[in-house]
Each structure stands twice: as C-alpha cells, then as structure tokens.
Amino acid sequence: MAQKNWQIYLWRCSLCGSKAYGKKPPAQCSKCNSEANRHVLIPKQDQNKTLDFEKYLGMPSLNSFLYLVGSALDDKVNVMCCNSVTQINFCPLRVAVVINKNNLSHDLIKETGFFTLAPLTKSQGKIAHFFGRNSGRQVNKLENYTYKLVNSGCPVIDGCLGYYECEVEHGSTVEFDSHTLFIAKVIDGSLNLNKPQLTYDDYKQELRF
Template structure:
C-alpha cells in the first residue's frame, strides 16, 4: 500500500491512490505525491514559491491559484538555485519566468479585507490594497474570484480593511490559509461591526470602511474601486509587510 503526502500541509494518506481531497487543507489529488520516509518522489519541473504563504509548487508553470491561501499565479516566483549576474545577454533573454521572480522585490502590505452578506461575515488576507485619490478619499482592493470574500463584496458592495501590525502574523495564517466555506475565521477573534456592518479587528493598527463604486475584471481577480466612508487610526506602530512576514517565518 502506498503512502501519499500532501505537498501543501504535509498530511500523509495511505492507499492505492491519492485521496479525492486532503482532509486537513482541502486540496485535490494533484497536490499529493508518493512518499516514503527516505525518499519523497515529486514530479520533475521548476519550483515556484507563493510570496504570500511560502507554499512551493513543482511544475513547468505556477498554479492558477495557490491551494493554500488562494492568491493567483502572478504572486508566485520562480525559485533559483543561484544568483544570476546582470548582463546584456541576461536582459535580452528575460521572460515571464524571470519577471515573476523580480515581482518578489515589490513591497506589499498585508491586510485583512472583510465583508458581510445576509448577516454572514467573512474575511481574507489581502496584499493588494492601495489609495487612489485623497479628494474624494478613494481606495482599491483586488480579490481572487474563487474566494468567498470576493463573493460577499461583489454581492453587498461594501467592505472593510483592517491594517495589521508587525506582530500579527497569526492573523495572516487564520485569514489567509483557510477558506470561510469550511471554517468560521472569526471564531475566538475579537472584532467590532463597522458603520457598514463589516467586521473590524479590534487589535488592528487602523481601519477603513468603503462602498464599491466600480469593478474591473482582471482575469482571475476583480479590482474593486471604492469610496472610503469611515475609518480611524487605532495604534501608531509599524505595519506588517510581505517582506517582514517572510523573514519572521524563516
């Protein structure tokens, strides 16, 4: 009888074939590989790292979306074995693979985007939150279409953004590594309902509430452009970024 290891969470399954779904993290059989205690047999190919949760995918191209945190392929970078010297030849040969790697050097913040639909709340970790204009005060967020929070924002037209501090890495894991379709992400979490009804983490650095003005289909994701309707500072501390989060994980 074979042993199969989930490449996402490490769960070991025994059977003639991989399970239809991992009972721990929910990914499908394509994320399982035959496993022995001495040798873990993986399909040959390039190794791609998710810049949000550090999940590593093996294959010629990155996955359409991360099976762990849900971000799309553009947030994966190609893992290189060594540093490449920058030469004219290297510039001439640059392509999409190397561009994905370069994207790892763009600085991002980490935020919790929440929404409400039919008195049900949900939230997710999000890196694409940015201010568009100051008069009027307008922001934008970008969410994966597969995510439950995307559905809530699309249907209700409202959301809130809780900004995280440097010590709130657990919030990234809670809201980014699991789906609200399977768990109540707010169980045991202290939060308040904002003026628009969306949950706000009580220990956030700051928050804003927003009403969607316009949406733009950008393929796997939707870009939501919204007017800020309320918000305030909570704590004057350093904000959590991708780079800092990865260094804390390491």
C-alpha cells in the same frame, strides 16, 4: 498530429519558491499553503536553472502593507488577508483593492458593495497567515476572534490599527481573468497608527519562507 495530454509540468510557488510537479498547479503549496494561482509554470528549458528573476517572484521589491479585508452578507461575516491595496486619491479618499475571484470575500464584496480595510501591526503576522491561508468557504474564520461590526455590517478584528470602511464604485470595477479590481470610496474609519505596520516582507520573514 493532435498533441498528447499527458505532459507533467513543474510549478513554483511564488511566495516561498517550493516546486511541485503536476498537470495543474497544486491546490495548495505543501510548504506555505499558498493557493493554486500563486504558482507559476517553469518553462521546460529553465527547469534545471536558478534564474535571477526567481529571487524576485512575489515581487518583494513591491513590498506592501498587509491588511485584513472584512465583508458581510446577511448573517455571513468574513475576513481575508490582502496586500493588493493602494490609495487612489485624497478627496474623496479612494482605494483600489484586488481580490481573487475564488475568494468568498470576492462574492460578498461584489454583492453588497462594502468592505473594511484594517491595517495590521508587525506583531500580527500569524493573524495575516490565518486569514490569508484559510477560506471562509471552508471554515468560520471569525469564531475564535473578537471583532466589531461597522455600519455596513462588515467586521474589523480587534487589535488592528483601526479601519477604513469602504463603498465600492461599481462603475469603476475592472474584471481580470482571475481577479477583480475594486475601486472604493472611504466612507468612514478610525485609525491609530501608533505601532509600525506589517509588510509582506515582515510576514515572509516571520514565517521563515
């Protein structure tokens, strides 16, 4: 017998833990504005339970630093917040960055092959939130910020702890279903790590999720 398509599912936001019913995950979490892909489906048998692993959703045990990723194409400049960043090797200095395919930044980086990575300071939680919860597809996120453009044309917001300018090695790009893993060589940069860096945990605590 064909399965009926009227089932309503229960979804949990992996960032703040709030729940929502629906056929699909909510486009945005009503509490913290996280996007649909940050929601996980709660299996029917677990809907009334608080599972131990739920405390770890969002993987705070993999607490990581937060960065602003800047990109540009023609006269479009854009910045998003990103935590999925890691160093790959020293010489040449390479980084790996994972970007959701829905993000405007994804399309700009894929097209041009360049981006900037700017480490945030602990006092920049609200900036992380603004650039991480709004899309350049809907708003010009840079209009109320001062920034500089590096050689590749990518922006770096003033007040960050410096930047790395990165060139994608397209041959090493890995496509997943929802995200792309970009491997990039650091071609320029300037850092002044004179203040502590903002982490995912700091961010969550500041916003009291």
